[in-house]
Amino acid sequence: MSQPEIQQHDAKKLAAGYKKSFRLVEILAILSFWSLCLAIAVKAYPFHLTHPWVIVAGLFSGFLFADFVSGFVHWMADTWGSADMPVLGKSLVRPFREHHVDQKAMTHHDYIETNGANCLVSLPVAAGVLFIPLDIQGWVTFALFSFVTLGSMVFFVMWTNQIHKWSHLEPEQTPLALRVLQKLHIVLPPGHHQRHHRAPYDTYYCITTGWLNWPLAKLGFYRHAERFITAMFGLIPRRDDIGLKAALAIAPLVMTEKPAELISPTQHP
Numbered sequence: 297m298s299q300p301e302i303q304q305h306d307a308k309k310l311a312a313g314y315k316k317s318f319r320l321v322e323i324l325a326i327l328s329f330w331s332l333c334l335a336i337a338v339k340a341y342p343f344h345l346t347h348p349w350v351i352v353a354g355l356f357s358g359f360l361f362a363d364f365v366s367g368f369v370h371w372m373a374d375t376w377g378s379a380d381m382p383v384l385g386k387s388l389v390r391p392f393r394e395h396h397v398d399q400k401a402m403t404h405h406d407y408i409e410t411n412g413a414n415c416l417v418s419l420p421v422a423a424g425v426l427f428i429p430l431d432i433q434g435w436v437t438f439a440l441f442s443f444v445t446l447g448s449m450v451f452f453v454m455w456t457n458q459i460h461k462w463s464h465l466e467p468e469q470t471p472l473a474l475r476v477l478q479k480l481h482i483v484l485p486p487g488h489h490q491r492h493h494r495a496p497y498d499t500y501y502c503i504t505t506g507w508l509n510w511p512l513a514k515l516g517f518y519r520h521a522e523r524f525i526t527a528m529f530g531l532i533p534r535r536d537d538i539g540l541k542a543a544l545a546i547a548p549l550v551m552t553e554k555p556a557e558l559i560s561p562t563q564h565p
């Protein structure tokens with residue numbers, strides 16, 4: 297089957313959507329986020345002698361959970377909504393659109409532009425984690441495990457965009473230690489991530505370690521979720537990212553059922 301024509305936004309216009317005024321918000325978000333992470337570590341620290349394995353298990357499950365969250369948020373931003381939406385469009389969706397048109401643009405972003413938005417959206421979760429009580433009799437192990445898992449998850453979710461950016465560096469720009477981590481697949485390897493960058497950009501969304509990409513693709517996780525959302529709300533996945541024509545051609549529900557209202561001429565851009 298021939299590939300439908302992919303229509304994307306203009307890279308320059310997308311890049312221009314990053315406003316300098318947003319930088320102050322990003323700087324404050326980064327400072328607040330690191331402070332909350334420090335507070336989470338300080339709260340867990342006294343348990344390292346009494347419950348060391350609970351802490352290790354929590355750190356690992358949070359690391360795994362972060363990969364899932366990175367994929368889920370990436371799928372949401374790639375698949376639904378538009379870069380023109382108020383607030384979330386400019387701050388969250390726009391960088392994802394830009395990234396599909398110009399993969400290398402993010403490698404020129406500094407620490408603030410790379411991590412600011414991630415810190416901002418992670419702030420409420422990081423603050424919420426601190427409210428988990430660790431002193432309820434009989435529940436300490438469970439509470440500590442939940443606390444460390446969520447703390448580790450939010451910490452590694454914050455690293456997601458940085459790790460993703462590293463996967464787009466040229467080999468000669470990549471420090472040796474990072475190349476080793478990528479080769480061992482402890483962080484997202486560049487070759488693995490390139491599967492996501494093949495049009496129509498509809499698989500391998502996880503960008504922290506990428507460990508969950510294969511199982512989620514095998515399970516058809518995102519296709520099932522897209523079918524559900526299309527059935528519930530009539531939205532067409534990837535419409536804003538690749539254009540209506542290509543989006544309609546590959547939308548799972550449209551392909552199987554073709555409901556008339558989904559392909560009515562009124563929905564053409």
Ligand SMILES: [Zn+2]
Nearest residue numbers: 370374392497
């Ligand atoms: Zn993407």
Ligand SMILES: [Zn+2]
Nearest residue numbers: 395460464489
């Ligand atoms: Zn990428």
